[in-house]
Amino acid sequence: MGSVAVVNTEQEAAWNGYEGEHWAEHDDRWNAVNAGFNEPLLRAAALTPGLRVLDVGCGAGQTSRLAARAVAAGQVLGLDLSAPELARARERAAAEGLTRLTFERGDAQTHPLPPGSFDVAISRFGIMFFADPVAAFVNIRAALRPGGRLAVLTMADPSRVEWVQALAATRPHLPVPDFTVGQPGMFSLADPETFRRVLAQAGYEQVNAELVEAPMRFGDDATDAADFLMSSGPGRFLLSRATAQDVAAAREALIAALAPHQSGTDGVQLAAAAWLVTARNPQP
Template sequence: MRAIVNDQQDQAWNGDEGRHWADHHDRWNAVNGEFNEPLLSAAAIAPGERVLDIGCGAGQTTRLAARHSRTGDVLGLDLSAPELERARELAAREHLANARFERGDAQVHPLPADGFDVAISRFGIMFFADPVAAFANIARALRPGGRLALLSLADPDRVDWVRVFAALRPFGPVPDFAIGEPGMFSLADPMTFRQILTDAGFTQVETTLVEAPMTFGRDADDAANFLLGSGPIRSLLSRSDAATADRVRFAMAEALRPFEQSGGVRLGGAAWLATATRPRS
């Protein structure tokens, strides 16, 4: 195993959180899958190109990139051993011989210099301890003129599930999802996002707001049961007695109920799509 500098994230994604995402990869892909097309369109992966997928999780975007690249090599990089085990299983099931996976911290992982034509990420780049150092490491791994296409959550006011989580505050602490703080919304300010990429050595840096529905379940009760296994709520439940846990489950379902539609529980989501280029000289 190579060096890890994001120790807290390493522990989370190789513990209960990583296992939850691996076991429910199809559910999380339903949550985030509507963002795949904008990401891949911006990446414009051509046949034969070498692709790096940063924070690939269980590998859906890696597998999609492998189909676009065809004869090119696609590497999915992630900290989570449980998710990578699932990613390899799914790639083998789909007979994608050009998709491979490595466990590592993108901030310090020894990626091959000039080894990729394109780097992509679907919500896998918000957790770096030192984002400038991380993106500089990724820049070195791209060939001169190589491209970057990244998705990061936009500000919490644009993301419906933040309001759903807020309904649980009477029962105990839940994340406040502050913009710029380490975590899911660390890159939610587009000016900060652009400056970090510029400081890391990228040029032609642009950010575009992408909005898409996020499907959390068949109905409110199904979605609530799914989310009860995610990190913030699992932590809350671990400190609750049985009666409080039942109230948490009820409050979550009630908060989700206004989002029920014929196609499932669909919450509005928003992300910044950042594109950039490694300079040719």
Template sequence: MGAIVNTHQAEAWNGYEGGHWADHHDRYDAVNSGFNDPLLRAAAIGPADRVLDVGCGTGQVSRLAARLAPHGHVTGLDLSAPMLRRARELAAGKGLANVSFVQGDAQVHPLPADGFDVAVSRFAVMFFADPVAAFANIRRALRPDGRVAFLSLQAMERNEVGAVFGAMLRQLPGGGPAGGRAAGAGPESLADPARIHEVLGAAGFTDVVTVGVEAPQVWGRDTADAAAFLGAWGPVRHLLGGVAEPVAARAHAALAEALRPFERPGGVRLRGAGWLITATRP
């Protein structure tokens, strides 16, 4: 792996967080896969395209892109060694020979100049420590007139899981950590379309368009299963690990109770909302 400047995210994704995603890749894909179709439609991947999947994780989008580009190639780029190990295993299990995975920091990784026709990303671009630098690096890796299709998260109040987290946070001292859209890396860092246009424009992209998209997110088989899964998710585990056990128990109970109204036959489904971002390298 080359240079890393996004050290906080590298630590998380090569520690517990990345291991949990690698071990439960099918569950995280169940949460996010409803967004695959709009993302790939916007990417318009051709049969011979060279595709860069930024923050590819365990590689579901990479594998889908590889099937759309049977005469091209897909490169998945991610910080997380455990997630990339799982991505390679899953791609090999599908017999996909036109996809490869590279560990690296999108902000500084030496991507080949003009090496890709299209870049995609499913909910990874919010975690860049320096988003302008990262998007500029991606732009340089695209051929002239190359295109991007990225997904970022809308504000938590637009996502039903936000209300679930809110119920949990209200049980913590002071209502939990301060929320809102952070200026730096984080789930809501690109929740404002004006900020998206500002960042991509500064990185040298043109024709920037943001379109709201929604999809159901399956968090578990039933309320108990979904609550256990969310309770083991890295940020929640870290948050509840820092408070007394009775407080953590009350917070977990509130989490489960908030999930209960979303239980339906076949699973616990919450509405997710994201921004589908498209742009062009001039």
């Protein structure tokens, strides 16, 4: 496969550097974080045997594999910027014998997808980091057949996401940013009205946003969860900007914030909310 133009260069650098390597190496743990949202996403996608599915921002491919099993003799294409995660995705798919599932590395804003070739496009938190979301959703819509469906998840307001509140406990020691709705990053599409406008500008119809909630499992206990969060790409970046004393204090503050969420049987689970957004490519 030849190279294609990437315009989302900041995200490409992150997901082909430490961040992508961390997610690939710990894909089971990140899937445990996000797995509670799989059922609502797949329900909204209404996948049935024979359908052709595009999974945008597929990462290490858990949702792609779930989709491939749901569509059986259909086809699934997982698209992502991250070479490390796609390597893990291909490994997992091969181990499960999912021969009708393929993966491509590309920028959803520009990647040359075959026009009108998919019945459904899905994404579990893979659509929040676009440099130009309208361009990305225009490109995705062009790949859908007339009447094709879109079903995607984006994080809701950070006040509804408990890991944000836990991380805020480290602010006396680390330069944790304010998570602002609408700014570039994880909460760029956290306002459903903004998301509706983006999809309307991209040419979709029947746009609907449903709030869904699920726990995110971050570790076996508070210490395990704190160390996992601090080893992630954003956590590592924050630690690199702090003294050793502040790092130690931040770790203790984070462990204390996570401790009330610890259960002996379920580990550390933090409540989260997301918008499940569905839409259709208009019929001619």
